[in-house]
Amino acid sequence: MHPNQRTAGANNPRRRHDATHTRTALVQGRALMLASYIKDIFLRGELLGEGVEPRWALGGKETQMIAFDKWVIFQTLFMDGWTGFLERFSAQDDTFWTDHQPAFHAYDYGANINIEVNEGIANLEEETVIRPAYLDGLDDEFDESDDGYDGESNSVPATQQGWGEIGGEEREDELDELCDQPTVEVEDNDSLFVSERVDDVASPIPPILSPGRIIDAEYRDIDGEVDANGPNGDEERERRFLEWMNESENTDIGQDNGTQLQDQEHQYDGQDNSQQQPLSPDTDGNDDVHPRQAPDISPASLPPSSASIPATEDQREHDALYSPGLMRLREALEAKYNLDNISHVSYALAVDVHCTAENTYPGTEGRVSRPVCLLADRNRVAGEFYGSNYTFYPLGFHPAYGNFTSDRPPAFLDNDLFTVMKENMSHQNQGADVLSFGFFQGYSNLKRSIRHGPHDLLASHGLATAALTIPSTEAQRTARLKDKQQRLLAQVRGRLTPDNPGASTPFARERQRVEAAMQANEFAFRFEQVISIDAPRLVRRRRNFSSVLQPIFQLMRLFLKEKQLYAGILRRFNPDIFPGVMVAFARVMEAAIAEMDRRFREAGSKGLGMALSEGVAALDRLGNFCFTGDPRVLPTKVMRLLGTMDSLKTCGWPFISPRMLDIRDGQGLVNLVGWPQLSNGRPVLMHVASLEYHYDRTVASNRHSQLWFAELGGRSIDGMDRMTTFLHEVFQDLWIPETVAFIARQVRRGLNRGIRSGGRSDVGEHGDADTGNEESAQAMIALEAWEARDSPFKTSNFEKLSAEVLKFDDRLMMNESKIVLKTRRDFAEEIFVALMEGGRKGHLGVESVAPTHSTWPSILRAAIQHTRGSFATRAQWVSGIAAAMVSASIEWVPGSHRRRLTHQQVVQLVGAAASATVLAARPDSLKRRALEAEARRTVDSVGVKRAKIRPRIDLGCKIPFKQIPDIVERGFTEIRRLFAKGDQRVLSHYCAAYCCLTDCLEDPLCDLMLILTLTITASSATPEVRPNTKGFSVTAKRRDPALLAANMVTRMLWFLRPEAFPWDKDQDTVLRVSEMTKKIEHKGVNNRMLRELGWIKVKGNRDSPRNCESRLTPKDELFKLRNDLMFLMKEPRTFIGSVFKSNKEEWVDRCSAIIKDRE
Known part of the structure; x- marks a missing residue:
């Protein structure tokens, strides 16, 4: 859309509106309206079926080619309906549509027309100035308006030759008469695509004519000179004046030659x-x-000229x-x-x-x-x-x-x-x-x-750099990267054209074309x-x-x-010199790239090192510069350090100093002394930029990180202090900005979708935030404010954001009731496993903890891989990640759904995390325990001063239990839904367990069973007892707490009320326990867990006890355990330690959901 070039009431029609500094992009709401109008046009008879459909949306990739005659029909219909379009929206007080008019841009790109030299052009004379210099003063006398024309007096200059033919006195008289009878042209106001403009008309001056042509014809008819003072003098003067004007448009000029x-x-x-x-x-x-x-040129069938008047x-x-x-x-x-x-x-x-x-x-x-x-x-x-x-x-x-x-x-x-x-x-x-x-x-x-x-010049594509500087091990990470590298390698090696390999190989193809x-x-x-x-x-x-x-x-x-x-x-x-020199340079580049390819093959999965990778990039860029001369392909700082820039300037030779970059033998050498550096201290690498162009930012960042930590030693992480500093920088400088960008992009997309579809509320008349629904505007403002905050991942900032977003659409973010709790240490463990073991069976990949194009995973992975274990163990890395999240004020993170990060799930990080000083002490030492205790006190003291608070265990139900807890009830409800069309014998078994649970409520042993179940399911990470181990650990993936509670109660009831279940054979429609064991085993509950909880006693030393080897623990021991746990509810740490048989602090953090404060 282009602004009107004249405003209503403008008193200067020649003054043009400067639209060069006016942004012509449409806001989304108006763009949607215009797109809807265009799509409606293509639903009409003449254009129906041309391929433009109503389902097309903004930002889509759909395109459609239409014939020229259809395009003319579209423009006609567009402008015919434009008035109605304006009336509809001008009534809604949107003046944008009346202040702007549409403009169509017609391109005939690359349509070459051969212009043959004919006799007329061969005899054409040089154009000279039409207006003689001696008439400039006369023009200025009559030019009183900006346009050089006044309605009452207008100068009509003539050529010197013309006036000389008539004579001095007659010239003066004729000039006066012509000034009395000006010819005025009226501009038609029928513009469709640009603003209406009135052009004041001034009479043109006839150009200087070639010798032999006389100007008398301009003033005389075939009968001789006309009396200017006769009765028809005015009409005749006007006729002659118009002829004179027309004559000025067509002049003969000539010389001879041909091309x-x-x-x-x-x-x-x-x-x-x-x-x-x-x-x-x-x-x-x-x-x-x-x-x-x-x-x-062969004649084409084109319409005749529009000129209808005889020439x-x-x-x-x-x-x-x-x-x-x-x-x-x-x-x-x-x-x-x-x-x-x-x-x-x-x-x-x-x-x-x-x-x-x-x-x-x-x-x-x-x-x-x-x-x-x-x-x-x-x-x-x-x-x-x-x-x-x-x-x-x-x-x-x-x-x-x-x-x-x-x-x-x-x-x-x-x-x-x-x-x-x-x-x-x-x-x-x-x-x-x-x-x-x-x-x-x-x-x-x-x-x-x-x-x-x-895109035809292969030498300018950097194909060798993209194919040879990424190791095959890195390319194997995804099928997309592998396929892309294989395609590039095939082109570099000439496999795309087996009959003529050079036709598709960089530099060889250019050499053939030049030859x-x-x-x-x-x-x-x-x-x-x-x-x-x-x-x-x-x-x-x-x-x-x-x-x-x-x-x-x-x-x-x-x-x-x-x-x-x-x-x-x-x-x-001489052609042997130029372009012969380009053929020679192309051969040099061919040989150099072939040698680099040979070394790439010999290196195997490791690929080329940093020196050879930079060498390939330098060769690619120099080859590009040889054929294009584009200075932008040569990074000035690096090339000047290599001596290339001075060599090109003074000698015209592509020199690379072996003192700085030696690629002559073996793996090559690179001297990084004085090498340009990025803001983070890392060297500027030419091939990394090419990798980002050909692949993506993640691949480039990963390559940079691999070289930084593998070949350059990175920050030389040789202790806990440097590791902690490094992790803090990763989370503060990379994790937070990239995660903020991911969440903001996803929430903004949701808000825009809600605006287009109406969200939960009505949308404004124009669809944009400033004039649309108030709630959508407030949500957008809250999102922008959240992005600008220093600590966006504090819980208080999340609450402010979610409160405004949920008002507009509750699908965009999770409300507080659905937030998942997870300890920082467990989340740090997830990050470590995703980075180092991601993609393996049973382990989540990096996509579950990081956005698709984030760079921090590759940097952190490289640091872990290339830091010796004697300086940092796995446990210390996990503790360091947790501590870095604390120091960066990260209190919540986006969750994952179907193994991918999502903004619609929120994980709140709970529990104390080791601070930076904790890592400075040896594990299990007295100093370390003292520092951990200090860290816990620090975390507990965060916030305003409060009255003395005594925490306790709150399971959400009064004990003794008089009704089934909510989480267990939800579990059995979900099971009934899942098995509604499944094995009815399994469903009947669960129904029998539910009835049995209802019957044994208020039984002290039933109370103990539910206490243990609610404590296990309250953990933010699902507890498990792994084979051949003693004690609890956590699963890689958290199970549904409700389903876990229902299965756990069912299995515990087998031993508490064995008579309520069929053991050896099915009873009516109830599946027997021996078969039901196989159904429950993979639900997260097994006899190993019941043994660790103290619910059953096992005969023998089998690691995974069978049902026939297990018996309910004597009731007196279970009664004692119940009483102890009831008493310890006032001491949450001791209570949780008794249930999990562990004094590790992380279990307290994981079960923080059932720890409540009371005064």
Whole structure:
């Protein structure tokens, strides 16, 4: 959408609104409205079935190509319905749609039109200034308005030749009469795509005519001179004046020569149609020039020209300048586009300059001259531009010769011809700045030979770096990485084209293309100039495509006849020198990459080291620079350190200092003294940037981390203090920003979906946050405030965020009732296992603890892998991770669902974690226990001072139990749901257990059973007793506490009430215990757990006791255990230690959900 260029009531119609600093992107709500309007148009009869469907959404990847006639129908329907669209939304007080109007952009990218040189162009004269200098004062006298025209008096200047033919007195009288009878043109206000603009019309000045044409025809009819004072004098003067005006549009100019030019709709640097222009680049004329003619363009079926009035002699002469191809282009443009509705027209005019060497040897005078190659001379190009207003691209490593581009024309065009052309067109269009000349480039056609399109040049892709610098072990981590590396290796090794390996191999393919160009003698140098016409500023009579294409002819004349202007910036080269040198360099790069590939194969799974990886990256980048000359591919700091930049500048040679980077033998050597570093102290590595481009940020970060810790020693973690510091930096500088970005992105996407679909509330009229629903706006504000906080993962900050988000949509975040508790140590253990054992059977991968594109996992994994175990054991790493989360104020983290991180589950971290000072003491030492006790006191004392609080165990039910606890009830309910269509015998067994539990309520042993069950299921990590071990540990994946409680009660009831269950055979529809054991075994409850809890006694030493070997513990011991636990409820630590038979602090942290404070 473009802002209106005129506001209502503007008193200066010529003043244009500067929209260059106005952002034209639409907010999401308005974009949805516009998209809905467009999709509705494609549901109409003419466009139905064109592939644009209502299901298309913003941000989608759907695209559809439609024919031109359908596109015209769409534009027509779009604008026909635009008024109704405006009326609908202007009534809703949204002035955006009335302040902006739509604009369609039509591109004919790469549509080359061959322009043949005909007699009209060959005889064309140089354009000169239409307005003579001696009339400037006269113009100023009559120019009282900004447009140079006043309704009551307007000067009509004429050429010096014209007035000289009539005589001094008659010239003065005629001028007075013409000033009394001005001709006024009225601008039609029918613009569809740009703002309406009224152009005040000034009379154009006829150009200087060629000798032999007299101006008398402008003032006399066939019967002789008309009396200006007669009765029809006014009408006759007006008629002659109009003829004079029309005559100024068509002039004859001429000289002779021949060549071909090319008109390109929009600048494009890789075209199919090669145009040839012979040129002797030296001004002394020693070389022979041989013109070449391209074949005629076959006629195309295009609509006839829109001109319906019989052409005058001048019009016919003007049309004679058009070649058949250019004429068809004009007719096609007239048939397709309405120039009244077009804001700007831009096209590029291209010319190919060929050069042949003079035959100076004896006996070669009659032979065909050999073509030579042309390149731009940097020193000479610099003289054509002001300051650094151009970019030079050296070729073949030579700093002085190559291609160039600029956002403006060179001086030999801009200072003379272009200035005259712009002045004349401005004068013919009421002084408006209509014509402009923008982007200009000059390049060797070798560029087109080796890269028809931007992605064709394999030497610029860095394929060798992407294929050879990532170890196969790293690529094997995912199928996507493995497939990508294998594809790149196949291309580097030429396997994509087995019959001709070099055709698909970097540098070999470029070498073949250059050799083919040398054999075909295709060494032309191409100039391209972008020409732009501001169509609305053309006066009504001149608003046609003839005016748009008019600048082409003078440029053609210049390149045909004034070779000395542009030949001065070109230099000639024998093809054996250039482009022969590029063939030589390509062979060098081929051999170097092949050697690196050989070393890559020999290294096996380890791949190339840092030195060779940097060497491959340097070769790739230098090869890219050789063929493109783009300085951006050479990292200045690194290349200057390697001595490459100075060598290229002074010697034109791609030198790499072996003192800094030696890749000649073996694994190579790299000297990092003075090497550029990142802000975190790590070296800047060229190949890492390429890996991020070809793969992703995770792969690049992982590679950087592997090299940092494996080859460079990282931070030399050799003790607990450095490890703790390192972990704190990882969580503070990487984990928090990346996790905040993940959560914010997911919540924002949910909010936007809710806005589009209505969420839980109505949406505002315009769909955006500032005018939409108040709750959605508040949620967005809360999210932005949370992102900006210093400690976003504090519980208090989460509560503020969730409170606002849940008001809008309760699906976006978990409420407090559904938050999962987990100890910091258990979460730290999960991180460690995910990093070091992720992907193995039974273990969660990194995706469960980190976002997909996060970098901290690779850094932490590399640190753990390359730190010797004598400095940090697994337990110390886990303790350090937990301590780092405490020091970084991480009190909650996003949970995981189906083995992937999700923002819709929240894990609250509980329990004390070892601080940084804890790690400084030896495990199990007295000092360590003292530091742990101090840390616990520190954690307990956090917050405001409170009255003395005594914690106790609160199971949520009064004891003795008079009803089934909620968690057990939910477990049996879930089992009934799961087995509703399953094995009914299993369901009947659970029903029997439920009835048995109901019958034994208020039994002291039933109370003990439920106390043990509620304590086990209250743990944030599911307890288990692993085979061949004594004591409790935790499972890798937490089980559903409710299902665990129901299965645990069922198994314990087998021994408490054995008579209530069938043991040896099924009873009616109830499955026997021997078979039910197999069903429950994998639910997390087994006889090993019941034995550790003291619920059963086992006969024998079998690690996994059978039911027949197990008996209920004597009741007196169970009564004593019940009484002890009831008494210890006032001492939570001792209570939990008695249940789990362990004094480890983590069990207290895991069961913190049943520890309540009471005064």
